[in-house]
Amino acid sequence: MIFYYPKSLYDNSARWHIFPLLKSLMKEENNWAKNLSITENIDEADCVILPMSWNYYHTHNNIQEVLNYYKNLPNNRPIVSFVFGDFGVKVPKTFSGYVFRSNGGKSKQSSNHKGLPVFIEDPILKYFPNQDAIPKATSNKATVGFCGQAIKLGKNSIKEVLKTAVKNMLSSIGYTKRDTEQLISTTYFRWKILNNLQKSDKVISNFILRKAYRAGVASEKDRLSTSIEFYNNIKDSDYVICMRGAGNFSTRFYETLAMGRIPVFVNTDCLLPLESKINWKEHVVWVAYNERHLVAEKVYKFHKKHDNTSLNNLFLANRKLWEEQLQLYPFFNTFFNED
Template sequence: MKLYYPKSHYSKAHRGLLFPLLKPFIKGSGFTDEQRLVSYGVSEEDFEFTEVLEEADVVILTMTWNYYVKTKQEALAIAFVKECAALKIKVIGFNAGDFGVRIPYFKNLIVLRPSGYKSKFTENEYALPAFIADPLKKYFASDTIFERPYQSRAVIGFCGQANDARLNAVKEVLNTFLRNLKNTIGRSKNQSQQLLSTSFLRASVLKTLQKSEVVATNFIVRKKYRAGVTQNKETHKTTFEFYENLKDSDYVVCVRGAGNFSVRFYEAMAMGRIPIFINTDCALPLDNQIDWKKQVVWVEYKERDQVGLKVKQFHDSLSKEDFIDLQIENRKLWEERLTLSGFFKTIFNDQ
């Protein structure tokens, strides 16, 4: 599988809007493959790139579509996609951010995105995982999960932002309304969002679980994102508390944030934990290959007041051996298909 990307599209000033797979490969001349493996978990041997467009099996659009919109270069991206269509070559693009932008439909364009609403996806849109550093290696110097023994009452963990204040909920909904209004009147290409206070939703799910008599809870609730920490976040004690909370829990509450996806979902999988997935019309990666309802506790948004019972039913259906196996399976699934290297190897094999 030969990959091509238009180098002329790259903007160093907007490196944060670079297609995820290209970040390990567009580096300074002194950057070694060993450094690439350590920093990104990807080797130059994992993917083959060509300098000739016509030789490519798949083409990567160098920057996110958000970049082309932001820099008023959308015509450049459109022209390139059409050029590839004439050569009968598929292009893979990236719609980044919490909200995503509107992208014209092209038959040969595959769009990957972390956010969005599954019911509104076009036939060429697919979910992209949130790529994270391996927390076991980074925070516990380990390659293997901390296996949780089966207990009759499941322990549910959560460490993060939740706020049940009505005034805060009103502010969040108002901010969403104003963003949507800009989209409606043509002043923004950010896609519209559901009018929903996500911090209030998260708080309500946690309260429901705390009141439940059929599960045990292990919650650290913060009023601000990352407890308000803005500097040295990766080494701050709150980050260690977050991963300790995951380590010491069986299941982990995963509710969408500002965007309609949860980074915590992938952090839980990487730690070998079982997400409690509150489905707000989300898209999960590789759902044509992975039966997610076997890997997570799946709770529809309209059933969120039954979340404790859903966890109990899922937990009771597992034997002691099944419970351990599922923890190991989730970690393996993350390693093989939800990491940067694993995910792109999987989708390129499907092309």
């Protein structure tokens, strides 16, 4: 697959907003790219990349320039773009090219919006290089892990909801270009789910609850320590609670798969990657938002279908899924081969 990008719409100084595949392909050494490359001649390209995020183009007031380029794109080549960050922005309805995004609500988006994984370092290579970190002994009861921010109902929860309500109002009146968000306190939402599991006798809870993101640490040494604690919590669990944070997606979802464990995925209208190719319900415990109060029962029923051998086979299958379809180059190779 050969890609072209318009340099007139590119800004090298805004590195976070560069299309992730493009940013990687521009590096001198690309041993992982395999069948993906860039050309400076659009006639050689199979696909055009809109180089910066829609967030960037909104901020710099050049949406119309982007749409003019798209309208005059030669030879009807497919064009890909992306939305960056925790919160979505409005993409013009006249743009029918692909829009990759982790954020936003699935039901609010048109069919050209596609789920984008959160691309992470390989945690096994980084934190457990000399260990066989995936297979584990399991018991009749499922061990459910979670390490992260979760706070009981209080002032923090009210502030979260009020802040979202104000942002939604500003979006609705056209003052900002951000998407509207679900009115929810995400830290209390997590606490409520975890509390449900802790009260259940059907599962074993393995929780490390924090009142601040990454336990509020600042130094590199402390960040390493909390990261090791985080991944050990995943490694020592069978299942890991994965639900939205500030944005409507879960980085923990991909960290859990990379560690060869099973996400307990609480679906808040999320847009998952490769939905037409991956049967996600075979890889996760799927919990619909309106059934979140049944989370312990759903984990219990899922676990009862497995013995130690089949559960370890699923651990390995989830690790393989992440390796072969959810890392940067494998994801885009899979996507374009699929489409």
